[in-house]
Amino acid sequence: MTSPITLRLAELAPEYDRSAAFPAESLQAVHEAGLLTATVGERYGGPGGRVAETARILHTLGQGDPSVALITAMTLNTHARQAVQPHWPDELYARVLKESEKRPVLINHARVEPDLGSPARGGLPATLARRTADGWSLSGRKRFVTGAEGLDWFLVWATTDEPEPRVGTFLVPGGSPGIEIADRWDQLGLRASGSHDVAFHGVEIPYENVIGLGPHGPAAEQDNRAGAALHLPLAALYLGVARAAQAFFHTFAHSRVPANLGHPVARTERFRRTAGEIEVLLTAAEQLVLGGAALVDAGDTSYTPEQALGARVLADRHSVRAVELAVRLLGNPGLARGNPLERHFRDIQCAPVHAPQEDISLLTIGTKALNGTKAPTGTQAPNGTNSPAGTKAPSETTASGEAQAPTDTKALIV
Known part of the structure; x- marks a missing residue:
C-alpha cells in the first residue's frame, strides 16, 4: 500500500520537475511527517533512526519525488553522524534541533569544486578559510550543492590560510551575507533537487563554527x-x-x-x-x-x-x-x-x-578480494614482480560517507 507521504510528493513532483523550483511544499510535508529528524539521536530526545530506517524512509520518498528524497537524505545523514559521534558545538546543534521542531531545517555538505571535482577522487579544496579577529572568512566556489536555495546550514569543506594549512568543515548559516547561487542546476534528472553551484564571497562565521579541523591526510580507521x-x-x-x-x-x-x-x-x-x-x-x-x-x-x-x-x-x-x-x-x-x-x-x-x-x-x-587471495611467497606476478604486496590501496570510505582516493589519483570533474 502506497504511503500518504509518497502520494503527496508524487502529486507535487510533476510541476516541480517542470519548473525546477525549490520543492518547499514537498519538504514541508516531509517535515510534518516527522521524517527530516528521524535520525536525531536518542541522546538528544530524537527517534534514533539508524541505517535501515533511513533506507526505508528514502525508499518511500524516492517513490514520490527523488529530488525531495535526496535533499532529505543529506539532512538525515548529518543527524545520523551526530548521533553516532557528536562533533558539532553543543549550543549550535541544540539550536538546530530547536528550530527543527517548528519548520524544515535543511543541512548539506558543500565539498565538490570546479577544479577539484569530487573529493572522492582525492585532492585538497581550493576554498579558503582566512582567520579574522572574530572567526573565519570563507571564499571559494562549490558545485552540486543539493538543496542549495533552501539550506539552513552549508557544511563547507575548506583549507585554512595558516602557515601550516589545515582542512576542516566550516558551519555556515544559509542566510549569511556573501553567499551566491553562482550557476543554476539544469540537468536531465532530479531537476527539483536544486543542486546549484554556490559561491562564498568572504562569508564571515564565528571561530567555533568548524568541525574536524586538522592536517590533510588519510581518513582515520572506520567501522562498517x-x-x-x-x-x-x-x-x-x-x-x-x-x-x-x-x-x-x-x-x-x-x-x-x-x-x-x-x-x-x-x-x-x-x-x-x-x-x-x-x-x-x-x-x-x-x-x-x-x-x-x-x-x-x-x-x-x-x-x-x-x-x-x-x-x-x-x-x-x-x-x-x-x-x-x-x-x-x-x-x-x-x-x-x-x-x-x-x-x-x-x-x-x-x-x-x-x-x-x-x-x-x-x-x-577488487583490491580487497585480490589481497585476500595473495599468491604464495615468491610467486611471480605477470609483470615479473612479487605479487601484490606492494599494491597501493584504493579509495577507502571516510566517516563522512565520501571516499578518500589514493594520493596519486588524478582529480576528475564529476
Missing part, C-alpha cells in the same frame, strides 16, 4: 557504519524510483487494451515476462540493501564496507535496468512527457553519479 550509512540509503532511494516506474508499467499494462487484441496487454506473455524480470531485479536489490542495512545496525562485524559498496553498485545497476525495461516495452508512450515514466527514466540516470562512483567502488572491492 561509516560508508554503509550513506551508500545503502542512497541505493534504497533509487530503488524507490524504480518501484514508481514499475507501478506505472503495471497500470499501463492493465489499462491498455489494443483493438486487435481484445484484452489488456498485461495478459500477454511479453508483458508478463518483462514484469517478472523487473520484479526479480528490484526484489533482489532490495534484499541486498535492506538486509545489509539491518546487519550494519546489528553491529555485525562480518558485514564489510566492501559488501555495502557492492550492494550499492548492484542496486544502482538493477534500478537503471528495471526502468529501461519498462520504457523499452512501452515504446513511445514510455517516453511521453505526459506520463511519470519519462520522469522516472530521467531521474534514475542519476543513480550511478553519486560518489564513490562505480569504477572506484569496483577498484576498492
